[in-house]
Amino acid sequence: MEQSPAIMWFREDFRLSDNPAFDAAVRSGRPxxxxxxxxxxxxxxxxxxxxxxxxxRALNGSLGRKGGALHVFRGSSENILGKIVRKTGAGAVFWNRRYDPAGFRADEIIGARLEKDGITALSFPAALLHEPHSIRTGSGTPYKVFSAFWRTARAKSPFISLLPEPEAPVFASLPADCDPATVAPEDYGLVPEQSDRLAGLQESWTPGEDEALELFADFLRNAAEYERNRDFPSRAGTSRLSPYLRFGHISPIRLWDAAERGECPEKFLTEAGWREFAWSVLSAEPDMATRNLRPEFDAMPWRDDPEDLAAWREGRTGYPLVDAGMRELRHTGWMHNRVRMVSASFLVKHLLIDWREGERWFTNMLTDHDPASNPMNWQWSAGTGIDAAPYFRIMNPVLQSRKFDPDGSYIRQWVPELAGLSDRDIHAPWEAGGVKGYPAPITDHRAARERALAAWKNLSS
Known part of the structure; x- marks a missing residue:
């Protein structure tokens, strides 16, 4: 009698190498x-x-080269998985764990029901260096300061080590009369309808494990320049791995391993540590995307100004560095980290618009969005969260532009209507009399700064 299959349930781990659940499913001896x-x-x-x-599609291609396939279904995970188990007679289900609150609860329920039905349910840590609940203070509470969190996390070995890609997996086939039916690629219904956005995403990225490993290898070859170049958006100074980490084309264990061998800059691994910290905070504060973690900001007199919000979203604030970043985001689904900080500060402090508006916009626009990093970073910028930048620290977008894009290369790429200005004038075109077709600043920096500080002082008094 043919042995019952093992189901490998992929979720946010689109890779074959260094995939603990896939490795364990193959080693189980089941197809x-x-x-x-x-x-x-x-x-x-x-x-x-x-x-x-x-x-x-990329994962299906990788499996196809090994003689397998990725079978795609649509519906409630709990219902669909149960039907597939019954139809195939599967004896085990393998998956890598999720840590967002809804996903974590759903996985617990699904695992318990499978075990109740006599099906082996095995889950593995794979998306993070350390599971969110595993890094705690001496008193057992979650850390609220990143530096202390990362000292503890960095000194502790990850749960798992780097795993090779299984060499010769044996795959099971799906019954021809399987109910539920699989979804054909043309019916996934995931691709955005806006043709301009689609073209920008396609020209900017090649999702998949192969591309992730190639990007990381390229980054390591130039790692010595990382700290010097990482804050300059016109330079190829960052890894651009964030969406690949988000979708599990590459694991943070690979970054850790490279750092342990001295190939990866410690500063780069620390940035990955900030991502780990975000997941630790989310595990303790599951409503982080909607609630000020510092409750005194509940009384902040945020402005409801749809026109200013639209100008920010569309990259027409009149501040070139901010506009360049917002246009890069719209076109590529990504924004350089330095520019993210400047753009976020501008929304919250120059425009005095609630950080949650920015968080929702980035949720929709970012290829690398995840439910932990995005809200924590917005609360960091707004001064409303754990270990956040002080609210009174207000980034001057012109000074930031002159410091980190001194020759205006980044601005010229994304705000081409300013391309004819000199390196000096491109950061503040209104000082040179303005440029036809480019808006004047929607707010004055000094006045906006004073308004933000006054709101904060009234809040604090």
């Missing part, structure tokens, strides 16, 4: 059935949906 479930309850934002579509 492996690889599945993915399009669950609308967990539908990401527009840019991330495009990436997900490409990630599914």
């Amino acid at each position: 492996v059935l690889c599945i993915f479930i399009l669950d609308e309850a967990r539908s990401p934002g527009t840019a991330a949906r495009w990436w997900l579509d490409e990630a599914i």
Whole structure:
């Protein structure tokens, strides 16, 4: 009698190497059935949906080269998985753990029901260096300061080590009359309808494990320049790995391993540590995307100004560095980290608009959006969260522009109407009399700064 299959349930781990669940499923000795479930309850934002579509196709291609396939279904994960188990007679289900509150709870429920039905359910840590609940203070509470968190985390070895790609997996086939039926690639329904955004995403990225490993190898070859170049958006100074980490084309264990061998800059690993910290905070504060973690900011007199919000979203604030960043985001689904900080500070402090508006916009626009880093970074910029930048620290977008884009190369790329200005004038075109077709600043820096500080002081008094 043919041995019952093992189901490998892929979710946000689109890779074959260094994949603990896939490795364990192959080593189980059972033929492996690889599945993915399009669950609308967990539908990401527009840019991330495009990436997900490409990630599914890339993983299917990788499995196909080994003689397998990724079978895609649509519906409630709990219902679909149960039907597939019954139809195939699967004896085990393998997956890598999720840590967002809804996903964590769903996985616990699904695992318990499988075990109740006599099905082995095995889950593995794979998305983070350390599971969120595992790094705690001496008194057992979550850390609230990143530096202390990272000292503890850095000194502690990860749960798992780097795993090779299984060499010769044996795959199970899906029954021809399987109910539920698989979803054809043309029916995934993930790709955004806006043709201009689609073209920008396609020209900017190649999702998949192969591209992630190639990008990381390129980064390591130039790692010595990382700290010197990382803050300059016109330079190829960052890894651009964030969406690949987000979708699990590459694991943070690979970064850790490279750092341990001295190939990866410690500063770069620390940036990965900030991502770890975000997940630790989310595990303790599951409503971080909607609630000020510092409750005194609940009384902040945020402005409701749809016109200013639209100008910020569309990259027409009149501040070139901010506009360049917002246009880069719209076109590529990504923004350089230095410019993210300047753009976020501008929304919250220059425009005095609630950080949650920015968080929602980035959720929809970012290819690398995840439910931990995005809200924590917005609360950091707004001064409303754990270990956040002080509210009174207000970034001057002109000074930031002159410091980190001194020759205006980044601005010229994304705000071409300013390309004819000199390196000096491009950062503040209004000082040179303005440029036809480019807006004047929607707010004055000094006045906006004073307004923000006054609001904060009234809040604090």
